Amino acid sequence: MQDNWEREALNQLLQAGIKEQRRSRRWGIFFKLLGFGYLFVVLALVMGWIGQRTSEDVNRGPHTALVNMDGVIAVGGEADIGVIAQGLRDAFEDSRTRGVILRVNSPGGSPVQSGQLHDEILRLRKENPKIPLYVVVEDICASGCYYTAVAADKIYADKASIVGSIGVLMDSFGFTGAMEKLGVERRLLTAGENKGFLDPFSPMNEAQRAKAQEMLGEIHQQFINVVKTGRGKRLANDPDLFSGLVWSGERSVKLGLIDGLGSVDSVARDVIKAEDVVDFTPQPDYLDRLAKRVGVAAASSLGARLEAQLR
Structure with missing residues (x-):
């Protein structure tokens, strides 16, 4: 058992x-x-x-080409003008493109980058006079975004979109009062009397303030000239137009800031007369992203090892 x-x-x-x-x-x-x-x-x-247009997508017939611009306009940022400009060039080069839509949703950004994209749009329009380019605003098209948009043939937006902000700003902080309370002394050494221009840890220099205001006024005038050239007689005679204010899409039509109300689909269907919309927005370079992530991970690992060894 x-x-x-x-x-x-x-x-x-x-x-x-x-x-x-x-x-x-x-x-x-x-x-x-x-x-x-x-x-x-x-x-x-x-x-x-994955995520790329196939030959069937691009060659299926006459279409409206779409390029998206989202986020702050800056080199290497969400709205990188190099990427956007490449998408526009690809859109114009496609033999079946009947019109191009730049769909924007941006609060603006670098005036230099905005100006360069504006000039590139004008160049592409000049090289391709038979293909119209329209801007369609989603939530917002302000400041540098509007600077770019006025290069288009026409601008459309939703009635509740935010449009405008034709102005320039330079912002900073002043910490002198806090430093005095904390007993902190600023020791700034420069070679050149204006090298510490608008240093936030030093008292405001009125001569430097005047210089900064003069520079802002100069850039603002450049912005105004670009808008007047792009919009021409469509602009209303309103004293607040170039004051930096923003307006709804519905009000923007009356002010001449945009040409009408519409969406990507309605502009493709009713204006361009090509309902088929093909997205030409360049896709992210996943190889670069992967390399950056591997590099960051390797750097973090190396840093952790060095920190462990130093303890």
Whole structure:
């Protein structure tokens, strides 16, 4: 009886071990397949198999080309003019493009970058006079975004969109009062009397303030001239037009800041007469992103090791 009990216990133990091995093997296979799937997705993104326009998309017939500009206008930022300009060039170069829409949703940004994109739009329009370019505003088109938009043939927006802010600003902080309370002394050494121009830790210099205001006025006048050239007689004679205020899309039509109310679909259908919309916005370079992430991870790991060694 005791031998049978020992034999049964040993048999159960062996069966449990076999089941555990099978379970471990199945989980191992599952995680290997999951890893291979992840690597395949990464490879597909890097090689451009996902998220790219296919030849069928681009060559399916006459279409409206769409390029998106979202976020703050800045080099390497959300709205990088190099990326946007490339998308516009691709859109104009496509033989089946009947019109181009630049869909914008931006509060503005760098006046230099905005001006360069404005000039590039004018150049593309001049090279392609038979293909119209329209700007369609979503939530907001203010400041540098509007600077860019006035280069288009026409501008459309939703009745509740925010448009305008034709002005220039330079902002900073002054910490002199806080420093005095904390007993902190600013020691600034310069070669050149204006090298510490508008230093936030030094008292405001009235001569430097006047110089900054003069520079802002100069850039503001450049902005005004660009808007007047782009919009021409469509602009209303309103004293607040160039004051930096913003208006709704509905009010902007009356002021001549935009040409009408509309969306991407309505402009493609009713204005360009090509309902088929093809997105020419350049896709992110996943290889660069992956390289940057690997670089950041490696730097973080190295930093952690060095910190551990220094402790």
